[in-house]
Amino acid sequence: MTGPTGARGGGDAAAPAPDRSPPAPGPSGRDTPDVHAVVSAVWRLESARITAALVRIVRDVGAAEELAQDALVAALEQWPATGVPANPAAWLTTIAKRRAVDRIRRAEREERKHAELARELAEPMHAAAEPAPGDDTDESADVLRLLLLTCHPALPTQARIALTLRLLGGLTPEEIARALLLDTTTVTRRIAEGKRVLADQRVDFTGRPAPEELRERIGAALEVIYLVFNEGYAATSGEDLIRPDLCLTALRLGRLLARLAPLEPEAHALVALMELQASRQAARTGPDGEPVPLHEQNRGRWDPLLIRRGFEAMLRARDLLAGARPGPPGPYLLQAAIAVCHAQARTAEETDWAQIAALYQALAHLLPTPVVQLNRAVAVGRAEGPQAGLDLVDALHPDPTLQDSHLLPSVRADLLLRLGRRAEAQAEFRRAAGLARNEAERAFLLRRAAALGIAVTGPDLGAAAEAFLAEAALDASSRRSYAQTLRRLRAGLGETAPLGAVTADQVVRVFATAWGDAAAATWNRHRAALRSFAAWAGHEELAAGLPRRPAASPAARPAPPPRRDLRSLLRDPGVPARDRALWRVLHESGATVAAVLALGVEDLDLAHDRARSGAVFVCWHPETTPLVAELAAERERGPLFLSARRPAPARTPADGADLCPRTGRRRLSYERAEYLFKHATRELDPAGAGFTLRTLRAGM
Amino acid sequence: MRYLMTARNTETTPAPDEKLFVEMAAFVEEMTAAGVLLATGGLAQEGVRLVSRGDELTVTDGPFAETKEAVVGFALVEVDSKEQAIELARRFRRIVGDGESLVQQIFGP
Numbered sequence: 001m002t003g004p005t006g007a008r009g010g011g012d013a014a015a016p017a018p019d020r021s022p023p024a025p026g027p028s029g030r031d032t033p034d035v036h037a038v039v040s041a042v043w044r045l046e047s048a049r050i051t052a053a054l055v056r057i058v059r060d061v062g063a064a065e066e067l068a069q070d071a072l073v074a075a076l077e078q079w080p081a082t083g084v085p086a087n088p089a090a091w092l093t094t095i096a097k098r099r100a101v102d103r104i105r106r107a108e109r110e111e112r113k114h115a116e117l118a119r120e121l122a123e124p125m126h127a128a129a130e131p132a133p134g135d136d137t138d139e140s141a142d143v144l145r146l147l148l149l150t151c152h153p154a155l156p157t158q159a160r161i162a163l164t165l166r167l168l169g170g171l172t173p174e175e176i177a178r179a180l181l182l183d184t185t186t187v188t189r190r191i192a193e194g195k196r197v198l199a200d201q202r203v204d205f206t207g208r209p210a211p212e213e214l215r216e217r218i219g220a221a222l223e224v225i226y227l228v229f230n231e232g233y234a235a236t237s238g239e240d241l242i243r244p245d246l247c248l249t250a251l252r253l254g255r256l257l258a259r260l261a262p263l264e265p266e267a268h269a270l271v272a273l274m275e276l277q278a279s280r281q282a283a284r285t286g287p288d289g290e291p292v293p294l295h296e297q298n299r300g301r302w303d304p305l306l307i308r309r310g311f312e313a314m315l316r317a318r319d320l321l322a323g324a325r326p327g328p329p330g331p332y333l334l335q336a337a338i339a340v341c342h343a344q345a346r347t348a349e350e351t352d353w354a355q356i357a358a359l360y361q362a363l364a365h366l367l368p369t370p371v372v373q374l375n376r377a378v379a380v381g382r383a384e385g386p387q388a389g390l391d392l393v394d395a396l397h398p399d400p401t402l403q404d405s406h407l408l409p410s411v412r413a414d415l416l417l418r419l420g421r422r423a424e425a426q427a428e429f430r431r432a433a434g435l436a437r438n439e440a441e442r443a444f445l446l447r448r449a450a451a452l453g454i455a456v457t458g459p460d461l462g463a464a465a466e467a468f469l470a471e472a473a474l475d476a477s478s479r480r481s482y483a484q485t486l487r488r489l490r491a492g493l494g495e496t497a498p499l500g501a502v503t504a505d506q507v508v509r510v511f512a513t514a515w516g517d518a519a520a521a522t523w524n525r526h527r528a529a530l531r532s533f534a535a536w537a538g539h540e541e542l543a544a545g546l547p548r549r550p551a552a553s554p555a556a557r558p559a560p561p562p563r564r565d566l567r568s569l570l571r572d573p574g575v576p577a578r579d580r581a582l583w584r585v586l587h588e589s590g591a592t593v594a595a596v597l598a599l600g601v602e603d604l605d606l607a608h609d610r611a612r613s614g615a616v617f618v619c620w621h622p623e624t625t626p627l628v629a630e631l632a633a634e635r636e637r638g639p640l641f642l643s644a645r646r647p648a649p650a651r652t653p654a655d656g657a658d659l660c661p662r663t664g665r666r667r668l669s670y671e672r673a674e675y676l677f678k679h680a681t682r683e684l685d686p687a688g689a690g691f692t693l694r695t696l697r698a699g700m
Numbered sequence: 701m702r703y704l705m706t707a708r709n710t711e712t713t714p715a716p717d718e719k720l721f722v723e724m725a726a727f728v729e730e731m732t733a734a735g736v737l738l739a740t741g742g743l744a745q746e747g748v749r750l751v752s753r754g755d756e757l758t759v760t761d762g763p764f765a766e767t768k769e770a771v772v773g774f775a776l777v778e779v780d781s782k783e784q785a786i787e788l789a790r791r792f793r794r795i796v797g798d799g800e801s802l803v804q805q806i807f808g809p
Contacts, residue, residue, distance in 0.1 A: 037782075
């Protein structure tokens with residue numbers, strides 16, 4: 001065996017004494033460079049258990065993390081001199097627990113706790129020498145508790161991800177930042193924020209939640225794990241299509257959770273889903289990093305070991321549903337079943353698309369998201385022919401989440417191509433390329449468009465729009481307004497769409513998605529901008545499908561959500577702080593949505609519960625001020641309400657005033673804010689459409 | 701990254717006892733739960749040896765005399781670094797006692 005210590009030591013690992021028999025090499029010894037690597041290796045493997053045990057002792061996630069870090073620092077200081085102990089994990093645990101005891105003693109807590117802790121400390125020393133199998137269950141309960149804590153519903157999603165990676169995955173903030181393509185400051189802030197929320201929650205660190213609640217909390221943990229996996233598997237931005245280390249971290253967390261909650265069918269189903277998706281990892285990218293679509297993948301490169309593990313996890317999930325946990329299949333099980341269908345087909349032609357289409361239909365009942373609907377359309381397109389698929393795609397309710405995604409046009413392009421409508425397919429591939437945020441994917445889509453080999457004549461949409469804005473005699477405010485209309489059109493149709501190939505139908509679709517529900521005045525303003533552009537370009541027919549809308553009478557003003565529902569919504573800790581703050585400010589100030597979204601951190605006057613908006617003030621209730629303060633955090637300037645993501649490099653760069661100087665994130669757009677509110681109030685609306693932000697202003 | 705760890709016995713390798721089985725089962729359980737261990741198993745002492753040389757292929761049935769060189773067990777692990785693989789092998793060796801292990805990175809699939 002070639003361990004770094006070379007010696008086999010069964011001694012008391014609790015004692016940080018040298019384990020090496022040869023003379024200690026000292027800090028400059030030949031093994032020294034390895035020590036860092038060894039410490040971080042041990043840490044990655046052990047930190048979850050160490051931190052989890054500490055949380056139980058000190059009952060505070062923040063303090064537990066600090067203590068764990070202290071132990072890590074101690075190892076980094078001592079091991080180069082003393083050599084790596086025989087049982088590094090036990091060494092770290094013992095040191096950390098010892099420090100926990102010191103800390104509590106210093107704080108002079110009650111005697112009772114002392115006794116508890118003394119026992120706690122005595123046990124692992126014992127266990128280090130001779131691991132007691134009985135200890136295991138306690139330890140598992142600790143780790144499960146920690147995982148449920150870091151995925152606590154009170155935390156914003158981003159904080160859940162950061163905390164889980166930090167405390168369960170053992171990743172440093174730098175590693176998390178690298179994995180999620182964020183800057184370290186942001187990650188550190190999210191972790192700190194998460195710990196603060198947990199501290200405020202007075203969560204129970206020892207008890208076990210009720211079964212109902214436990215299921216729900218496990219559901220939240222599964223969601224976080226799958227988010228991490230997807231961020232690695234379908235890297236939404238950046239240069240690489242897959243970030244395997246992130247996938248691996250998620251897989252490990254999933255396998256861990258399935259062991260900790262062995263009776264939860266969805267936990268096993270998620271593991272199955274991830275194992276099966278990961279099995280295709282090597283085949284998913286071509287030699288130049290370009291994506292290879294599923295039906296073109298070399299199935300010989302799928303990892304049989306992971307496929308088998310996926311099948312096994314799937315069987316465990318199915319067994320539970322058939323026995324210990326009877327019930328209908330959950331969303332992860334359905335998705336895993338779809339992955340199983342693919343894995344079972346030896347060639348793409350053997351794929352059972354009818355079965356997959358049926359599974360997607362079931363999934364669409366549970367998760368009626370546009371992406372699921374779109375995938376269903378793909379499956380139907382394979383099972384019943386491209387026309388059936390295209391009909392489904394075109395029937396999809398235009399949804400803002402899909403509007404700026406390359407998925408919709410690339411699916412359409414595929415279906416059109418199979419129908420032999422090559423020119424339209426090419427246009428859709430180009431549109432998709434214009435929307436793709438991932439470099440490899442964009443290049444791939446452009447190649448597919450080019451492969452269709454239809455010569456493009458005339459200028460493309462992006463160039464034409466720029467030329468129009470530069471040449472037309474427009475005053476500054478019209479130019480800004482026209483630019484907004486054209487930006488939406490370019491986002492919807494793709495920068496590189498040849499102007500000559502744009503049809504009135506496509507324009508209608510973009511308008512319906514973007515402003516279909518907008519007030520008549522908004523619609524008419526964008527319509528006027530488009531007509532002006534179309535006339536300038538000599539393509540008047542482009543505006544043909546856009547009728548002018550009569551202005552709405554004041555009586556038609558939409559009603560606000562029921563007051564009681566609204567009140568609880570505005571206090572719901574499950575709603576992200578940003579959205580809650582926005583809604584409350586709108587509701588309490590009566591200011592216009594545009595004015596509130598335009599607020600900057602520098603406009604805030606928190607001492608007086610207000611913010612300057614031009615010559616007037618937007619005022620809110622003092623209870624809302626802490627929420628607003630939280631949003632501003634340590635920022636000094638930039639937009640108060642920020643979008644969740646940084647703009648991708650491919651997007652039109654925002655105006656400097658619309659970017660946060662610290663995080664680079666963009667100002668929250670009206671469309672997005674509107675969508676979020678509608679989404680959140682859909683259940684309150686008898687019509688099921690959700691309420692517009694404007695209705696918030698109506699009732700104080 | 702994936703690593704294959706193989707274990708060989710030496711002259712001083714102790715015979716497995718009840719304690720070893722219990723500890724090993726706990727270790728395997730723990731590593732599986734942590735999502736690190738993908739596959740593991742012990743290997744039979746008997747085996748078939750195939751040697752090819754030019755066009756000639758010799759197939760020999762075991763058991764073989766030099767049993768001490770035979771691999772007695774393997775573990776396939778998925779970790780982030782070589783150090784993590786070594787750390788796992790260290791723990792394994794601590795449980796089984798005298799003998800030797802080989803830790804090799806797997807390329808592919």
